[in-house]
Amino acid sequence: MAVKSLSSFDAYADAPEKKYALYMLMLGFAALALGTFFGPLQAFNYGGLDLYPLLKPVFQNYYQGLSLHGVLNAIVFTQLFAQAIMIYLPARELGLRPNMKLAWVSFWMAFGGLLIAAIPLLLNEASVLYTFYAPLKAHWAFYVGAAIFVLSSYVSIYLALELWLRWRKANPGKITPIATYMAVTLWLMWLLASLGLVVGALFLIAWSLGLVAGVDPLLMRTLFWYTGHPIVYFWLLPAYTLAYLTLPKLAGGKLVSDPLSRLVFLLFLLFSVPVGFHHQFADPGIAPYWKMIHTVLTMFVAVPSLITAFTIAASLEVAGRANGGKGLLGWIGALPWNNPTVLAFLLGFLAFIPGGAGGMVNASFNLNQNVHNTVWIPGHFHLQVGTLVTMAAMGTAFWLIPHLTGKPLVARGMAVASQWLWFLGMFIMTFALHWMGFLYQVPRRSHIAGSPVAMEAYKESSAWMVLNIVSGVILLIAAILFFYVIFATALQNRREPSQVMAEVPFTEVISKPEGSGLAQLTERVWFWFGIAVVLVVLAYGPVLFQMFTNMNPVPGQRLW
Amino acid sequence: MENQEHIIERYERAWIFFGLGMITVFIVLVGYLMLTMGNTNPVRAGRIDATKVRTEGDFANPRVEQVGNEYVAYVQAFAYGYLPAEMKFKAGKKVTFYITSPDVQHSFQVANTNINVQVIPGEIAKVSYTFKQPGEYRIICNEYCGIGHANMISKLIVEP
Numbered sequence: 138m139a140v141k142s143l144s145s146f147d148a149y150a151d152a153p154e155k156k157y158a159l160y161m162l163m164l165g166f167a168a169l170a171l172g173t174f175f176g177p178l179q180a181f182n183y184g185g186l187d188l189y190p191l192l193k194p195v196f197q198n199y200y201q202g203l204s205l206h207g208v209l210n211a212i213v214f215t216q217l218f219a220q221a222i223m224i225y226l227p228a229r230e231l232g233l234r235p236n237m238k239l240a241w242v243s244f245w246m247a248f249g250g251l252l253i254a255a256i257p258l259l260l261n262e263a264s265v266l267y268t269f270y271a272p273l274k275a276h277w278a279f280y281v282g283a284a285i286f287v288l289s290s291y292v293s294i295y296l297a298l299e300l301w302l303r304w305r306k307a308n309p310g311k312i313t314p315i316a317t318y319m320a321v322t323l324w325l326m327w328l329l330a331s332l333g334l335v336v337g338a339l340f341l342i343a344w345s346l347g348l349v350a351g352v353d354p355l356l357m358r359t360l361f362w363y364t365g366h367p368i369v370y371f372w373l374l375p376a377y378t379l380a381y382l383t384l385p386k387l388a389g390g391k392l393v394s395d396p397l398s399r400l401v402f403l404l405f406l407l408f409s410v411p412v413g414f415h416h417q418f419a420d421p422g423i424a425p426y427w428k429m430i431h432t433v434l435t436m437f438v439a440v441p442s443l444i445t446a447f448t449i450a451a452s453l454e455v456a457g458r459a460n461g462g463k464g465l466l467g468w469i470g471a472l473p474w475n476n477p478t479v480l481a482f483l484l485g486f487l488a489f490i491p492g493g494a495g496g497m498v499n500a501s502f503n504l505n506q507n508v509h510n511t512v513w514i515p516g517h518f519h520l521q522v523g524t525l526v527t528m529a530a531m532g533t534a535f536w537l538i539p540h541l542t543g544k545p546l547v548a549r550g551m552a553v554a555s556q557w558l559w560f561l562g563m564f565i566m567t568f569a570l571h572w573m574g575f576l577y578q579v580p581r582r583s584h585i586a587g588s589p590v591a592m593e594a595y596k597e598s599s600a601w602m603v604l605n606i607v608s609g610v611i612l613l614i615a616a617i618l619f620f621y622v623i624f625a626t627a628l629q630n631r632r633e634p635s636q637v638m639a640e641v642p643f644t645e646v647i648s649k650p651e652g653s654g655l656a657q658l659t660e661r662v663w664f665w666f667g668i669a670v671v672l673v674v675l676a677y678g679p680v681l682f683q684m685f686t687n688m689n690p691v692p693g694q695r696l697w
Numbered sequence: 698m699e700n701q702e703h704i705i706e707r708y709e710r711a712w713i714f715f716g717l718g719m720i721t722v723f724i725v726l727v728g729y730l731m732l733t734m735g736n737t738n739p740v741r742a743g744r745i746d747a748t749k750v751r752t753e754g755d756f757a758n759p760r761v762e763q764v765g766n767e768y769v770a771y772v773q774a775f776a777y778g779y780l781p782a783e784m785k786f787k788a789g790k791k792v793t794f795y796i797t798s799p800d801v802q803h804s805f806q807v808a809n810t811n812i813n814v815q816v817i818p819g820e821i822a823k824v825s826y827t828f829k830q831p832g833e834y835r836i837i838c839n840e841y842c843g844i845g846h847a848n849m850i851s852k853l854i855v856e857p
Contacts, residue, residue: 198844200841200843200844200846266841270801270802270840270841272747272800272801272802272818273801273802273841273842273843353819354802354817354818354819354820355817355819355820358802358817393702393705393709394705394706394709397709417815418738419738419739419804419813419814419815420739420815420817420820421739421740421741421742421814421815421817421820421821421822421823422741422744422817422820424740425731425736425738425740428738429727429728429731432724432727433724436720436723436724437720439716439720440713440716440717440720443712443713443716444709444712444713444716447708447709447712447713448709451705451708451709497723501723501727502727502731502738503727503730503731503734503736504727506737506738506811506812506813507811507813509804509806509813509815509839510804510806510813510815510839510840511806511839577808578806578808578809578835578837578839580804580806580837580838580839580847581839582841582846583839583841583846583847584846584847585847587847588847588848590847590848590850591847591848591850594835594837594850647701647702647705648702648705648706689744689746689747689819689820690819691747691748691818691819692747692748694776694800694801694843696776696800696801696842696843696844696845697843697844
């Protein structure tokens, strides 16, 4: 009875940051639900099956669906997830409350921006895909809404830094606790990384409102990819944070090394941004030696992920052995595979291995020529963001939503099934896409199922196309199961705080930061941020200066 | 526990060195192959007013020219096709393509070759290639360019 009466008042009175995190999280999952709905339609398209005519009264064409899929999943969901996790975790770890007024400002900015951008997207006035390459020109509301949405993350940057500085003032000379360290490096990286999108948005808004006649498409591309590559680390690092700090404990073990985990985040702060030209290897207008410099820097950004592979695997081994696993590989079977959160991470990391190897191919200046803009590329990033990042978020939702709301997880079996099916579907689909792109040059983002010319041209890949259809069906079922579980959990009336995790499952560590020279070195955050800025200026400065001083504007077109 | 910690640290260090070594090998290989294996990376041959591509200059007259023992092709990639509509070359002779767009971004990928060019309005891309095998080569636009994007497929013919 006591529980029930509590819930009818304000369940979040003593922890308003829980309500903030919940709203950010659920808005993100709502966006993901709509965006994901279009995913199977894309998979069917690459199987030669065109379902868009059936959606005609509501959605006009394939590219409108694809724009919604990309914007909602890759930009909206990921940012909202970071805004939930990378504020909530440090707040819990430090035992401090973020500035709640500003936290809600960030939520309402994100929500408002999303609504403004959603209107032209839903009306087929912004079917420019999530890369919105000029001179394809969307309705101004799309650029304005997207800008407000992204700017809401600047409030999050402030929130995280303010929390950290407040803690530092009260604890002089101490090493920043690790979740906070990860949050601070993530948000500083994003501060630097997002500048491209923000500056680009200024041009695009002025252009779409008719204030300027044209924009330089190469400059817009360059600004987009300035943000467009580091944004993948902005997606990935919340997943890594959860893998480092919660997965070992949930699996029954400990994180092997705290200082090395800090080094990983520091390397991402340094190397995430000055790498964007590897998306522009095929562009004229950027000299080959600049592309080569970015190749080298991109290769280095693989290092922190290689370290992560080691640390996570070692931590899981510690867990498996603590659970009684014996022998060389026996610890793997001893991991709690029936825990939907642990399962989601295990499967996600499994997919991340071939995904990472494919990423090395994309980053290689010469090899990229064979896969640039083929379906190999969506094959690659569906292993990375579509599998690991999304599964980390889905898996975390299974304990986080109960933790935030006090409502126990419903249909645990469905939660487990959703993760197996998601992994299976993604694995089949990305396998097919890689081969179709590499062997048959099937282009990405192409409505081939609606084009007899295209279907004739790519008919040799029909065996792989069948796999796309199969994967689309599997992923649709996985998505239905997952979204049922989380929305049924969040929307039920039953609050039973005794059945949920009361605290964030922060892991214990084996190698501690105290007394570690490495941890001391990584602690000089502002110094390293300065180095990151210098790296960006060196890797981008001369090229951007040239582009800004020699603009060649082109008028806009609407071709959808 | 102390012991376990040191063992893990040793493996850790070895793994990091392995990773750095692997990356160094990749970088050296990429650089070496770019220099020696017939680089087909597109470069800028100049800039152009995209609104005048169809009316002025070389691209208003898309064509293949034979210059000495080589070919030069001026190609327009437009929504949704390529001009000249049919290009013919002799096998074993070097072809230099100049490509631009009068409208939005496209691409010029020639299947089963290393030619893969981002075509950006305002930019003239240049890429050279020698077709060794006679036959029909598919040209594919792999950059979203509007509702007819999937239909933007053409071909070029290499004669023996």
